[in-house]
Amino acid sequence: MNAPKVVVVGSGPAGTRCAETLALAGLRPIVIDENSNNGGQIYRRQPENFVRTYSQLYGSESDKAAAVHSDFDSIRDKIDYRSDTLAWAVSENTLFAAERGRSVEIPFDALVLCTGASERVMPTLGWNYAGNYSLGGAQIALKSQGCAIGSNIVFMGTGPLLYLVASQYIKAGANVAAVLDTSTVWDSLAALPKLLAMPSMLWTGLGLIKTIRAARVPIVHGVQPLEITGSGDAGVNAVTYRDKRGHAHTLECDAVALGYHLRSETQLADLAGCAFSFDRRSRQWIADIDDKSRGAANVYMAGDGARIRGADAAEVSGRLTALTLLLDLGYAVDEKEIKRLRSLHARYERFANGVTRAFPWPIEHVRNLPNDAIVCRCEAVSVGELRDASRGKQADEINRAKAFSRVGMGRCQGRFCGIAAAEIIADATQTPLAEVGRIRSQAPVRPLPIAVEQ
Amino acid sequence: MNGARFTRLAEQDRQTVTFFVNGQAIEALEGDTLLVAILAAKDHVRQSEFGDGNRAGFCLMGSCQDCWVTSESGERIKACSTRIVAEMRIVTETVNLK
Amino acid sequence: MKTQSSDVIVIGGGIMGACTTLFLRQRGISVTLLERDRIGQKASGSSFGNLRRQGRPISQLPLANRSSALWAQLSESLGAEIEVELSGHVRVGYSDRPELVEDFTHYASQAAETGLNLEVFTGKELHERFPFFGPEVLVGSYSPNDGHSNPRVVASACARAASANGAHVHENMAVTSANKVGEDFVVVTDAGLGFTAPSLVIAAGAWSNSLAEAFGEKIGIVSRGPTMLVTEPAPYFIHPCLGVVTPVEEESIYLRQIARGNVIVGGSTRSPASTSTGRAIVDPKNTLSQLRQLRRLVPALAQLNVIRVWSGVEGYTPDGMPVIGRSEREAGLYYACGFSGGGHQLGPGVGEVIAELIDTGETDTPIEDFGIRRFNASTG
Numbered sequence: 001m002n003a004p005k006v007v008v009v010g011s012g013p014a015g016t017r018c019a020e021t022l023a024l025a026g027l028r029p030i031v032i033d034e035n036s037n038n039g040g041q042i043y044r045r046q047p048e049n050f051v052r053t054y055s056q057l058y059g060s061e062s063d064k065a066a067a068v069h070s071d072f073d074s075i076r077d078k079i080d081y082r083s084d085t086l087a088w089a090v091s092e093n094t095l096f097a098a099e100r101g102r103s104v105e106i107p108f109d110a111l112v113l114c115t116g117a118s119e120r121v122m123p124t125l126g127w128n129y130a131g132n133y134s135l136g137g138a139q140i141a142l143k144s145q146g147c148a149i150g151s152n153i154v155f156m157g158t159g160p161l162l163y164l165v166a167s168q169y170i171k172a173g174a175n176v177a178a179v180l181d182t183s184t185v186w187d188s189l190a191a192l193p194k195l196l197a198m199p200s201m202l203w204t205g206l207g208l209i210k211t212i213r214a215a216r217v218p219i220v221h222g223v224q225p226l227e228i229t230g231s232g233d234a235g236v237n238a239v240t241y242r243d244k245r246g247h248a249h250t251l252e253c254d255a256v257a258l259g260y261h262l263r264s265e266t267q268l269a270d271l272a273g274c275a276f277s278f279d280r281r282s283r284q285w286i287a288d289i290d291d292k293s294r295g296a297a298n299v300y301m302a303g304d305g306a307r308i309r310g311a312d313a314a315e316v317s318g319r320l321t322a323l324t325l326l327l328d329l330g331y332a333v334d335e336k337e338i339k340r341l342r343s344l345h346a347r348y349e350r351f352a353n354g355v356t357r358a359f360p361w362p363i364e365h366v367r368n369l370p371n372d373a374i375v376c377r378c379e380a381v382s383v384g385e386l387r388d389a390s391r392g393k394q395a396d397e398i399n400r401a402k403a404f405s406r407v408g409m410g411r412c413q414g415r416f417c418g419i420a421a422a423e424i425i426a427d428a429t430q431t432p433l434a435e436v437g438r439i440r441s442q443a444p445v446r447p448l449p450i451a452v453e454q
Numbered sequence: 455m456n457g458a459r460f461t462r463l464a465e466q467d468r469q470t471v472t473f474f475v476n477g478q479a480i481e482a483l484e485g486d487t488l489l490v491a492i493l494a495a496k497d498h499v500r501q502s503e504f505g506d507g508n509r510a511g512f513c514l515m516g517s518c519q520d521c522w523v524t525s526e527s528g529e530r531i532k533a534c535s536t537r538i539v540a541e542m543r544i545v546t547e548t549v550n551l552k
Numbered sequence: 553m554k555t556q557s558s559d560v561i562v563i564g565g566g567i568m569g570a571c572t573t574l575f576l577r578q579r580g581i582s583v584t585l586l587e588r589d590r591i592g593q594k595a596s597g598s599s600f601g602n603l604r605r606q607g608r609p610i611s612q613l614p615l616a617n618r619s620s621a622l623w624a625q626l627s628e629s630l631g632a633e634i635e636v637e638l639s640g641h642v643r644v645g646y647s648d649r650p651e652l653v654e655d656f657t658h659y660a661s662q663a664a665e666t667g668l669n670l671e672v673f674t675g676k677e678l679h680e681r682f683p684f685f686g687p688e689v690l691v692g693s694y695s696p697n698d699g700h701s702n703p704r705v706v707a708s709a710c711a712r713a714a715s716a717n718g719a720h721v722h723e724n725m726a727v728t729s730a731n732k733v734g735e736d737f738v739v740v741t742d743a744g745l746g747f748t749a750p751s752l753v754i755a756a757g758a759w760s761n762s763l764a765e766a767f768g769e770k771i772g773i774v775s776r777g778p779t780m781l782v783t784e785p786a787p788y789f790i791h792p793c794l795g796v797v798t799p800v801e802e803e804s805i806y807l808r809q810i811a812r813g814n815v816i817v818g819g820s821t822r823s824p825a826s827t828s829t830g831r832a833i834v835d836p837k838n839t840l841s842q843l844r845q846l847r848r849l850v851p852a853l854a855q856l857n858v859i860r861v862w863s864g865v866e867g868y869t870p871d872g873m874p875v876i877g878r879s880e881r882e883a884g885l886y887y888a889c890g891f892s893g894g895g896h897q898l899g900p901g902v903g904e905v906i907a908e909l910i911d912t913g914e915t916d917t918p919i920e921d922f923g924i925r926r927f928n929a930s931t932g
Contacts, residue, residue: 034516034535041515047485047537050465089836096836103840118517130498130510131459137514140534145490146465172463232507235459235497255459265517377512377520380504393708400590403597403704411519411784411859416512443836447519447784447857449530450843503785503813519859522784528855530784550787551852 003027004109004329007095009087009268012040013064013311014303015114016072017318023078025326025333030080030106032087032097034446038072040116041136042311044144045069057143059168060204064311089443090272093298096443102453110298110325113269114318115305117262120284122157122182122366123420125373126228127258128380131236134416135161135259139168148174150255154239156180156225158359159261160205160310166257167211176217177253180241182260182362184222194354197347201312224365228256261359262308263419270441272299278434281353282308283361284419285438292328293321300325310355313348316341366420367427375424376417378410386421387428396429398422398437411447414439459510460493473542474526482538489514489521489533492544499523499533501548508546528552555746558582558720560910561739563727563763564756565589566596567703567896568888570710571903572753577717579911584747585711585719586739588726588759589830592707595757596896598780598832598864600806600818601703602793603897604641605668606659606695609873611921612898613666618917619901620697626900632709634701637811640792641698642682644849647690652797656693670695684790686851700793700808703896710903727756730766732882751910753886758827758867760875760889764924767882771927772870773890777825777832777863778818779842783856785813795819796849805845815853820845822893825865832863868892869927876902876922878909886910887924 006029008019015031016038022029031038037045043065046052054062082099089096095106119134121127133141133149135157141147148169154177155166166179195202212219222244229250230236240250269287270276274295276285287295287306295301302321303314320341327333369375371384389395389405398421401407407421408414414421418439426433468483475492482491489511492499498508500523511521514534521533526543528551560576562569565587576583585591603623605616627634645652653674660670671694673681678692685692715721725741730752732738737752754763758775788811795806796819805819820842825832839861847854869875869890879885886909888902895902901917908915 036537046465049468049485051467052464089839091833091836094836096840105837118513118515128502128506128509130508132512134513134518137512140514141460141490142463145485145487147460147462147490147494149460151461174461174463232502235508235510374506377518380502380506393705393712397590400593404708409860411522411857412517413860416518442860442862443834443839444858444861446516447522447532447859448839449854449857450783450846451854452840452843454840454844522857528852530855530857548787551789551855 005107006030006110006112006325007032007106007108008112008114010040010114010116010305011038011072012042012114012116012303012314013068014305014314014318015040016068017315018112018114018302018322019079020071020075021319021322022326023075025331028078028080030082032085032095033081033083034086036083039065039069041140043068044140046144050146061311086446087268088445088448090268098448098452101449110300110329111272112300112302112321112325113272113305114303115265115268117264117304117308118415119259120261120263120361120419121258121416122260122362123369123373123375123383123417124225124228124258125370126230126236128374128377129228129230129232129235131230131255132228133255133257135165135257138257139165142168142172148172149257150253151175152177152253153255153257154178154180154251154253155257156239157259158183158362159259160355160359161259163205163208163212166217167208170211170215170217176215177251179212179217179219180223180225180239181219181221182223182225182365183359184244187360188358191354191358194350194357197350197354201351260361261356262304264305264308266305267413267441267445269295269299269301269305271443271445272296274299274301276438282356283363283433292324309348309352313345313352316345316348320345363423366423369424375421376407376410378412379406381405381407383424386424390425391428396425396431396436398425399440401425402439408439413442457497458494459497460490462494471538471540473538473540473544475544476546486538487534488523488531488536488538488542488544491538492533496546498546500546503548524549553744553746555748556584556720557748558584559749560584560751560753561586561737561747561749562753562755563730563739564754564759564889565591565707565711565721565723566594566755566757567592567707567710567899568891568902569753569755570707570714571899572755572888572906573719573721574710574714575903575907576910577714577719579907581907581911583719584749585714585721586725586727586741586747587723590723591711591721594830595864595866596707597704598862599703599778599896600780600816601700601808601896602806603636603638603699603701604793604795605698605897606641606663606670606693607643607795607797608894610662610666611918613663613668615901615905615917615919616897617667618904619898622900622904623701630709630713632705632713634706634709635810636699636701638697638699641695642792642794643693643797644685644689644794645691645797646688649798650690653691656691660693668695684850684852686848688848694792698793706899727763730763737884751884751886753888753906755888757889758825758865760867764887767879767885769879769881769924769928771875771890771924773867775825775827775865776868777823777834778866778893779820779822779834779838779861780816780818780863781839781842781858781861783815783853784859786815786856788813790815790850794849796845802841803845805842805849807846807850815856817842817846823863825863827865830865832865834861834863866893871926874898874922875924876905877919880923880925880928
């Protein structure tokens with residue numbers, strides 16, 4: 001019997017641990033990576049000619065980053081690693097990929113999606129100007145390129161990344177104007193019991209706040225973002241927000257880092273036939289995954305691409321998914337290890353639910369966005385156009401609103417506007433959010449060159 | 455304003471690489487992505503097709519698709535996911551297909 | 553069971569049903585439109601949006617010409633932006649089929665008799681006129697007054713206008729049975745509602761088979777999905793719609809660029825489609841072969857990226873011709889279905905002709921060739 005052909009997409013913490021577990025069991029998985037080297041976004045490697053140390057780059061997480069890198073390096077000859085490769089479609093047990101500009105078709109017996117997360121963003125009036133970046137983008141500029149996104153930066157949004165990236169910028173010597181958080185101190189307190197599931201992680205989080213405060217950078221809770229001012233030519237020049245007492249403030253800046261926690265990257269899962277359900281806690285659509293980490297018959301999901309649980313949980317999830325897959329394939333597996341990983345994962349899950357509670361998606365702010373704010377950056381569709389299309393043309397379902405207004409129709413296929421657009425439609429048409437639905441994924445997962453070699 | 459958008463904070467002791475933006479020679483550092491190379495000298499990388507001004511990327515991780523730039527020969531390049539190479543010739547204005 | 557009565561029931565809220573409803577209301581006839589999903593959501597909403605007359609069988613041209621006149625003022629009469637762009641259409645042939653030069657010339661002379669004027673260009677003249685064509689393109693037939701529109705918004709705009717003018721439009725309501733009881737048709741839906749009317753129009757696209765069978769008529773529509781894609785925006789440089797004439801399915805692509813810059817491409821190899829799921833999935837292999845053909849037709853497009861693909865459930869008849877007009881077996885029953893991937897341009901014309909037939913009992917537009925008779929004859 002030929003060894004089963006397993007394809008792992010992604011080599012962040014989940015993909016790395018999954019590939020490692022499969023390789024150690026004697027399989028030779030194909031690992032597809034859009035990046036040039038493993039690590040994913042969280043443990044993204046800096047270019048070879050850069051000299052900063054792991055501890056400079058990854059701080060408290062440096063040991064984990066080093067392990068994810070070196071463990072991957074040690075299995076390189078046991079896996080078929082395809083870097084700089086875009087998985088753009090799935091059909092009939094075949095993954096369609098573009099490997100450095102060349103189209104390849106990769107048949108599989110099992111597919112493991114470790115596709116990670118991207119930022120959930122709330123649009124703000126002016127967020128389309130040059131100088132706005134996602135928090136993750138701001139972090140990549142610093143970690144993998146040694147740059148700050150501007151010379152005077154406002155961090156705005158909510159979620160752990162808001163504090164993590166702001167503190168990393170401060171430590172690197174960047175000028176941070178303020179940290180503006182839409183969540184309140186009450187939100188953090190309410191989340192505390194769940195956050196205590198992982199005391200060390202909670203402690204790390206508090207350390208970030210200490211770093212920011214020590215640099216005398218103001219942290220403002222409970223803000224309502226009003227406007228990012230600037231011009232189409234010169235980009236961002238200030239942020240205006242309202243504090244919890246209702247007073248408006250303006251902060252000059254030349255860059256804004258924005259983000260409101262994370263969302264799973266699920267387009268491949270959707271194309272591979274996984275079903276999705278609305279999750280009321282996160283107000284997002286998440287893949288239905290069975291107790292074997294399967295989203296469809298031979299499609300497995302691990303890490304933040306399956307559920308937003310963070311990098312440590314992603315490593316556990318990657319291992320766990322590989323073990324359950326091995327079991328399905330008829331390999332002997334240490335069931336005690338599966339049990340141990342499951343119980344560890346459950347703790348991360350409790351902590352992650354605490355994070356979701358501590359940094360809630362600011363529903364009211366999204367729904368109250370002004371009509372002239374751009375909601376879809378790719379197609380420059382305004383909130384008002386979306387409201388008109390959904391209300392006037394009775395599009396209370398997001399794919400219909402997309403058809404009428406072009407929201408989510410651009411190059412990113414609604415990754416960065418879909419969640420906010422759904423809230424706006426729900427509000428404009430007085431429809432429960434779950435009934436507004438989610439943008440159906442279509443290939444290609446990322447833009448595919450017409451010139452792709454075949 | 456057409457100055458630098460990004461500020462270099464570390465790793466500045468690298469070999470320089472010369473490339474061109476709108477015909478103007480620019481020095482970048484080896485290991486820069488094309489996005490960083492441009493934004494360490496300029497404040498945008500392209501124009502929105504729909505009239506709302508200049509764009510300078512957003513997510514830097516290949517997901518948002520905001521940083522597609524055009525080479526002088528007409529090739530589309532995702533700037534955040536492309537390493538700078540000497541003699542690259544980039545245009546930040548919208549150009550007709552060739 | 554509660555029943556609602558009107559003069560006409562239209563089943564199917566695609567462009568055919570929506571236009572029929574619109575024109576029936578313009579004649580003051582009361583009408584109920586029943587759509588199993590949302591208006592214009594299936595084939596009509598996922599189609600290419602071609603307003604192409606040339607290349608249709610000559611027998612379709614009087615109807616297509618009538619439709620063309622309606623398209624020219626449809627946006628204005630609906631009071632809605634449906635993005636009608638009458639920027640021309642070019643049918644082309646490649647150099648490995650030189651016989652197309654004569655075919656195009658012959659077609660142009662026949663089309664002129666119906667009022668459709670075409671110009672045929674070859675060689676250098678063609679490439680000077682349309683410099684974006686690849687070197688393999690040998691001949692082009694140019695139809696200056698054809699063009700395209702936005703298929704995602706047309707049917708719903710027609711239905712909204714009809715509704716504003718008094719039509720009863722019901723969405724998310726699937727028909728579970730349709731019968732004739734005495735002088736009236738009785739249509740029952742999955743929501744338990746009943747509708748009665750002396751006239752019934754079947755305009756349910758790929759879903760029309762079982763409705764026709766309920767009245768003893770068999771069309772044999774097969775569902776297929778077009779392979780569609782759209783590129784990222786680029787400066788507007790291809791003004792007319794383009795389409796390749798070839799017997800080879802993979803080569804048969806068509807494209808249009810919208811003023812916003814995106815290039816929309818359809819045709820080439822089609823995929824299976826399902827009326828039970830209501831979806832058609834694009835086979836990535838078909839997208840790849842479509843890209844090869846695209847580079848051949850307009851090489852400059854190789855600089856762009858594809859940003860999305862899609863498909864939809866279209867209904868194809870055995871002979872590729874639509875079914876338009878009266879039932880052969882049941883008085884008061886009409887068909888407007890089976891457009892086989894080529895219905896968009898005909899929509900307003902078909903709607904007006906059906907409305908005219910119902911209202912006056914006759915129409916000047918020749919539609920005999922599209923009667924259901926041809927399928928009844930073959931099935932006995």
